[in-house]
Amino acid sequence: MHLSILVSACAVVSVQSFTVAPSVHRRPSPFSLSSAPSLNNQQEFQETSEVTNKKSWKDDGFVFGLSDSGLQRPKGKVAMTVVDGDSLETKPYQVVLVLSTLFGHAAFFMNAMMGIWAQQNYQLGPAALQTTSLTLASWVLADLGSGILHWSVDNYGNGRTPIMGGIIAAFQGHHSAPWTITQRGFCNNVYKLCLPFGLAPVTLLTWLGAGPQTILFATTFCVLEILSQEFHKWSHMLGSETPGWVNRLQALGLTVSRKTHGLHHLAPYEGNYSIISGVTNRILDQTGFFRRLEHLIYRWNGVEANAWKLDAELKERTLRGDYSLRKG
Template sequence: MCVLESARAMAIPERVAAKAEDMMTEEDPNCNQEGDIKQIKVSRWGPNHAGAKELAGLYTKGKRTQEVVCVYSSVFLAIFNIFQLIYHFSIENWAAPFAAALSGVVVADFLSGLVHWSADSWGSIELPILGRNFIRPFREHHIDPTAITRHDYIETNGDNCMMVIPLLAWQAFTFCIYTEERIREVYSWECFLFLLCIFITLTNQIHKWSHTYFGLPPWVEFLQRWHIILPKKHHRIHHVSPHETYFCITTGWLNGPLEYIKFWSRSEWLLEQLTGYKPRSDDLKWAKKTE
């Protein structure tokens, strides 16, 4: 049975560590291993799972077009904005912009958790527009965790790029209309906004790297090892069924604190009381699909 190497070393909360035996190992990322014998005929998880096959088939040409447009648009805006930030940078006043930029990273990590939790726990594939286009990848990911490693840059990052386009466009607009004096006044805010957008954009790429066990560039492994971005072992905690914790997937810095205050479980309890809808019921339906 799949076993997490050291629950204590990673300071996992007890209720998470208790489920660690169900967790993926690096040698068997889809958790199909039983002792030393692979389950060859029937794959519990992975690309051969019936639900995973059906979900992968719902990726359409229209969705691909949307992703291509969003990726190129966000890259163009980000390049314009970074040049503006470099042009207006002043070494004498570096501390406030640095602190603001770091805050942007932390907020991006929280937002990654909020979006991840929302899409994992609520809604269904049948929802108009949102279902097939935005909830589908989350359902696929839980029953085929390594599918993301087979996605190219466009499919991996298209939706995140779409989310930041309004913010990057607004920032570019302000750089065009603000005076030099006004830009100096709001420079720290612009640093916060830019790093927020960049890390939101990179969230799914970082998530993909956390599922990639071979061939990563040394600098990516360095960032993972020092927990500057989401590490592999840290993210594996989320992949304990029923996937109810450690939702932050940009840096993962907030996973421990949010778990400590039971932020997600308390939010789920409140929403269930208000709506009567049980979290992750749609996710479980796809996981149980056999044909």
């Protein structure tokens, strides 16, 4: 199953204007400080300018690391949300959406497994081998998919981008306060991914007559993409803060480790994008996969990746065809 999850870049220019009240000219008194009103007016104008110029989460320059982004890292590990309406509180509708989606996928998975078993004349060995192979293949491609999705929302678009705008802004907020994700409950953390990776894609495949192998692969892919945000959350938590079985999954390389994902959180955030297991990070970064895509996009429409805006040397290297990841 091939899912296209590249997000096209958007350039939005915000036009801002200032309204300054006309000053009243009066003859200065020789006994007054005539400069005081002027200084007060100047100060008020500067304060108004700062407020007006502050970037909204919907603006094109809302990129953590840019000097005029309006995003700053808070002092201490203070949770911070940047998208209007976002909250760390788990809402009932989030629980209903997540549980119904996961139970639905479980039903599709079990039905597909039974279909494979029937195709193998109810021989457990061949059916188990095929199911395991499909699950592992889906796990690898889901990791690849998570990397492409992460790269696209980190580097292109803004808060006004259709469908993905809120996610794009939230990822920039995540760079400024990465610990915020650790304060989200499971359903609050993953519910947004239940829309693109919910039951609709698998239902459509079933309606189109896809076989059990395709359904099992697609269901596994969708569930892993939904869970990717929880794996991501674990990678931001200390080993003492996560259950032993979570630490074991990370040690086995089944979910992305703290060390692997920690490498992504170094400006200009140009690599280590995959967040399910991180198994595809090495090949993606060593082959310059994302730099090549960025170069193609720039040639196509002239839009620069956010990583380029944060690192002029990275941009220069990419434009001359050096796609290697940053040394050291």
